[in-house]
Amino acid sequence: xxxxxxxxxxxxxxxxxxxxxxxxxxxxxxxxxxxxxxxxxxxxxxxxxxxxxxxxxxxxxxxxxxxxxxxxxxxxxxxxxxxxxxxxxxxxxxxxxxxxxxxxxxxxxxxxxxxxxxxxxxxxxxxxxxxxxxxxxxxxxxxxxxxxxxxxxxxxxxxxxxxxxxxxxxxxxxxxxxxxxxxxxxxxxxxxxxxxxxxxxxxxxxxxxxxxxxxxxxxxxxxxxxxxxxxxxxxxxxxxxxxxxxxxxxxxxxxxxxxxxxxxxxxxxxxxxxxxxxxxxxxxxxxxxxxxxxxxxxxxxxxxxxxxxxxxxxxxxxxxxxxxxxxxxxxxxxxxxxxxxxxxxxxxxxxxxxxxxxxxxxxxxxxxxx
Amino acid sequence: xxxxxxxxxxxxxxxxxxxxxxxxxxxxxxxxxxxxxxxxxxxxxxxxxxxxxxxxxxxxxxxxxxxxxxxxxxxxxxxxxxxxxxxxxxxxxxxxxxxxxxxxxxxxxxxxxxxxxxxxxxxxxxxxxxxxxxxxxxxxxxxxxxxxxxxxxxxxxxxxxxxxxxxxxxxxxxx
Numbered sequence: 125x126x127x128x129x130x131x132x133x134x135x136x137x138x139x140x141x142x143x144x145x146x147x148x149x150x151x152x153x154x155x156x157x158x159x160x161x162x163x164x165x166x167x168x169x170x171x172x173x174x175x176x177x178x179x180x181x182x183x184x185x186x187x188x189x190x191x192x193x194x195x196x197x198x199x200x201x202x203x204x205x206x207x208x209x210x211x212x213x214x215x216x217x218x219x220x221x222x223x224x225x226x227x228x229x230x231x232x233x234x235x236x237x238x239x240x241x242x243x244x245x246x247x248x249x250x251x252x253x254x255x256x257x258x259x260x261x262x263x264x265x266x267x268x269x270x271x272x273x274x275x276x277x278x279x280x281x282x283x284x285x286x287x288x289x290x291x292x293x294x295x296x297x298x299x300x301x302x303x304x305x306x307x308x309x310x311x312x313x314x315x316x317x318x319x320x321x322x323x324x325x326x327x328x329x330x331x332x333x334x335x336x337x338x339x340x341x342x343x344x345x346x347x348x349x350x351x352x353x354x355x356x357x358x359x360x361x362x363x364x365x366x367x368x369x370x371x372x373x374x375x376x377x378x379x380x381x382x383x384x385x386x387x388x389x390x391x392x393x394x395x396x397x398x399x400x401x402x403x404x405x406x407x408x409x410x411x412x413x414x415x416x417x418x419x420x421x422x423x424x425x426x427x428x429x430x431x432x433x434x435x436x437x438x439x440x441x442x443x444x445x446x447x448x449x450x451x452x453x454x455x456x457x458x459x460x461x462x463x464x465x466x467x468x469x470x471x472x473x474x475x476x477x478x479x480x481x482x483x484x485x486x487x488x489x490x491x492x493x494x
Numbered sequence: 495x496x497x498x499x500x501x502x503x504x505x506x507x508x509x510x511x512x513x514x515x516x517x518x519x520x521x522x523x524x525x526x527x528x529x530x531x532x533x534x535x536x537x538x539x540x541x542x543x544x545x546x547x548x549x550x551x552x553x554x555x556x557x558x559x560x561x562x563x564x565x566x567x568x569x570x571x572x573x574x575x576x577x578x579x580x581x582x583x584x585x586x587x588x589x590x591x592x593x594x595x596x597x598x599x600x601x602x603x604x605x606x607x608x609x610x611x612x613x614x615x616x617x618x619x620x621x622x623x624x625x626x627x628x629x630x631x632x633x634x635x636x637x638x639x640x641x642x643x644x645x646x647x648x649x650x651x652x653x654x655x656x657x658x659x660x661x662x663x664x665x666x667x668x669x
Contacts, residue, residue, distance in 0.1 A: 298517070
C-alpha cells in the first residue's frame with residue numbers, strides 16, 4: 125500500500141508487518157513516535173504482540189533479551205543517551221546470539237545539550253557485535269527494518285540488527301513509502317538455542333577462556349556470513365517487491381574521478397551535489413554506506429579515485445570513524461570532512477564545496493576550520 | 495521543484511499543516527516532503543516548516559533557502575523573524591490576515607484563517623485551529639487540488655468542521 129508518513133512511522137509500520145511477539149521500549153526524542161505508533165498498532169489489534177513499557181533503555185533491552193531467549197521475535201527502539209545507557213545489554217544480546225531488531229534514531233550525546241542528528245551514538249556501539257545499517261529515505265527505513273528481522277534470525281547469523289536513521293532529518297520528515305505483504309519473505313523464527321523447559325540448560329554460565337574464545341570467534345563467523353545473508357535477503361526483496369538494495373549505494377560512480385562517501389541522509393543530499401558538480405565538469409560520484417557492520421568491501425569502487433569522506437561523528441584522538449574504516453580497508457587517502465555534528469545544516473552546495481577543496485589525507489571540520 | 499517555507503508559532507498547528515500539505519500533494523500524484531525545524535519545543539515559540547513538491551523523488555534534506563512561497567500563520571512573528579529571507583524575486587506570500595498587507599512588492603494572498611476558524615468555533619484550548627483553513631487557501635492558490643485537501647483532512651481529523659474550514663477559506667480567498 126502506498127502511504128505517506130515520517131521515518132518513525134515507516135519503522136513502526138514495518139514492525140507491524142514483521143509481527144514481533146514482544147515489543148519492549150522506552151520513549152526518547154526523536155524516536156518517541158516509533159514507541160507510540162507500535163503501541164497504537166498493539167492497542168488496535170493490528171499487531172498481535174505483548175507490549176512491555178519499561179522504566180529505562182537498559183530494561184527495554186533486558187526485556188528483549190529475556191523474550192528473545194525463549195525463541196520469539198522481539199523489537200525495540202531508542203536513541204542517543206538511551207542507546208549508550210543500554211550498552212551493557214547490547215554486548216549481552218549479541219554474545220547471547222539473540223536476533224533482536226532495534227531502530228536507533230541517530231542523535232548527538234550531551235553535554236552541551238543537543239538533540240540533533242549525529243552518528244556518534246551508534247558508532248560508539250560499533251564493537252558490540254550488532255549488525256548496523258544506516259538508511260537514507262523513509263522508504264528505506266521501512267524496507268530495511270523489515271529485512272532486519274530475516275537477516276538477524278538467519279541460522280547463519282543469529283545476531284541482533286540495529287537500523288539507524290538520522291534524528292529529525294529522517295525520523296521527522298514526511299515522505300511517501302510503500303508497504304508490502306511480507307508473506308514468507310520473513311520465515312517463522314527458529315532460534316536453535318531457545319530456552320526449552322523440557323531440556324533445561326545453563327545460559328550465560330561461567331565460561332573458561334578456551335570456550336569463551338570459541339564463542340567470540342563464532343560471533344565473527346556469524347558477522348562474516350551475514351554478508352551473504354544480507355545480499356540474499358536484499359536480492360529476494362528486490363525480486364518480490366521491486367526495490368533493490370546493496371551493501372552500499374552507488375550513484376554516478378562509473379566514470380567518476382572523485383567519490384564522496386557518506387552515510388544516512390547525507391548520502392542522498394550528496395547525489396544532488398554530484399549532479400551539480402557534473403554540470404561544472406567535475407566527474408563526481410556518491411557512495412552511500414548502507415551496512416556499516418558488517419563493513420562492505422569497497423576496494424573496487426575506491427580503486428584509482430580521489431575520495432572525500434563525510435563523517436557525522438568523530439573518534440577523539442584518532443579521526444573521522446567512517447574515513448578511517450574506509451582508509452584501513454582500502455588503503456585510500458581520503459579527504460576527511462567532519463560535518464553535520466549536532467544536526468549542523470549541511471547542504472548539497474556545502475558538499476560540492478568539500479569536493480572542490482579536497483586534499484588527500486587532510487582533515488576538515490566544516491564550519492569550525494577556516 | 496516548488497519550495498514552501500511555513501512560519502508559525504508552537505501550538506498553532508504549523509507542523510501538522512506542513513504534513514497535510516505534503517499529503518495533499520502526494521494525493522495529487524506528486525512527490526512531496528515536509529520537514530519541521532525543531533528548536534526548543536514550546537508553545538508560542540517561532541517554528542519553521544519546509545514543504546517541497548516535485549514530479550521527481552526529492553533527495554534534499556537541508557533547509558529551504560530560496561522559497562517560491564512563504565506562508566505566515568501568525569503575522570506577529572514578523573517582529574522577530576525575517577520571514578522574507580531568501581524569497582525568490584517572483585516568490586509569493588500567503589499571510590493569515592483579515593486585511594491586505596504589503597510585503598516588499600511580492601504577490602500577497604490575504605487569507606483570514608483566524609476568522610474562518612472562529613466562525614466555525616474551531617478552537618482548541620483557546621487557540622483557533624489554523625492548519626485546516628490554510629489547506630483550503632493553498633488549494634485556492636492552485637498548489638494542490640481541492641479534492642486532495644478534502645481527502646488529506648478527512649483522513650486525519652474526525653471533526654467535520656476541519657473540512658468545512660478548508661472549504662470556507664478556499665471560497666473566501668480572492669486571487
